[in-house]
Amino acid sequence: MKNIFALIVLALIFTVSVAAQDSSDHKHMDMKNTHHDMKSMDKTQQEITRNIDPKTAASIKEIVGYYLQLKDALVNDKSKDAAAAGKEIIDAFEKLDKNFLSPEQKELYVEVEEDAKEMAEHIGDNAGNIEHQREHFDMLSADIYDLVKEFGGGQTLYKIYCSMYNDKKGAIWLSESKTIKNPYYGKKMLTCGTVEEEIK
Numbered sequence: 001m002k003n004i005f006a007l008i009v010l011a012l013i014f015t016v017s018v019a020a021q022d023s024s025d026h027k028h029m030d031m032k033n034t035h036h037d038m039k040s041m042d043k044t045q046q047e048i049t050r051n052i053d054p055k056t057a058a059s060i061k062e063i064v065g066y067y068l069q070l071k072d073a074l075v076n077d078k079s080k081d082a083a084a085a086g087k088e089i090i091d092a093f094e095k096l097d098k099n100f101l102s103p104e105q106k107e108l109y110v111e112v113e114e115d116a117k118e119m120a121e122h123i124g125d126n127a128g129n130i131e132h133q134r135e136h137f138d139m140l141s142a143d144i145y146d147l148v149k150e151f152g153g154g155q156t157l158y159k160i161y162c163s164m165y166n167d168k169k170g171a172i173w174l175s176e177s178k179t180i181k182n183p184y185y186g187k188k189m190l191t192c193g194t195v196e197e198e199i200k
């Protein structure tokens, strides 16, 4: 009788531990889903609360336009064009009138601007060294992503992820199109990448 009891206890322990393992798998999946939901919630909330001055929106659109030019230059392995676009990006940032920003907008903008201008400067100064330009494009893309999440891009943009770049640390870029044309590798590996997000 004692033995049977011990057996039942053992069986119970086994079942519970399997169930626990199983639920930890599920938890992982749930976390992913929650993350996804949070993202889409963010988007609508942002759209409601964005409240952006039309002058600011126009300036951001200009910055994004030159960023996309830079992206295309890198896609086409054109280092000189990339440098020219880098310089335009700096000018476009400087043209944005901060007086039309709310205090919260200003805080984010100033932070992005400082870093993005530095990246754009390196890109502008390195015509002929496309690999170095691409290193800075990686960081610039993260800045522009923050910018368009807050202010919108003036057009639908796609966040695209390349898992190979930077010793497989991965990197993102923004594109006006879902069609993958990889600015980090140009014609060497043009179609490497996955669309991760649509930003409106």
Ligand SMILES: [Cu+2]
Pocket: 122, 123, 132, 136
């Ligand atoms: Cu540099």
